Amino acid sequence: MKTIKVDCPDELAAELERLVAEGWEDSPQEAVVEAIRRYVRLRQPAALEKHLKADIAWGLHGRD
Numbered sequence: 001m002k003t004i005k006v007d008c009p010d011e012l013a014a015e016l017e018r019l020v021a022e023g024w025e026d027s028p029q030e031a032v033v034e035a036i037r038r039y040v041r042l043r044q045p046a047a048l049e050k051h052l053k054a055d056i057a058w059g060l061h062g063r064d
Helices: 009-020 027-041 045-061
Strands: none
Touching: 009 027, 027 045
């Protein structure tokens, strides 16, 4: 497993620690890995195209 060092704003780090304390994740590290996983998944070309088409359809037709 690779280690990545990340600097983030104090407010964001505090919010992350609060979510961990409330039991949303087991640790800040697990929350960050999950966030990266979701970020990468959403940026896949097929997923991006799907989301863009849905946004365009909504913009043209106003349906949810």
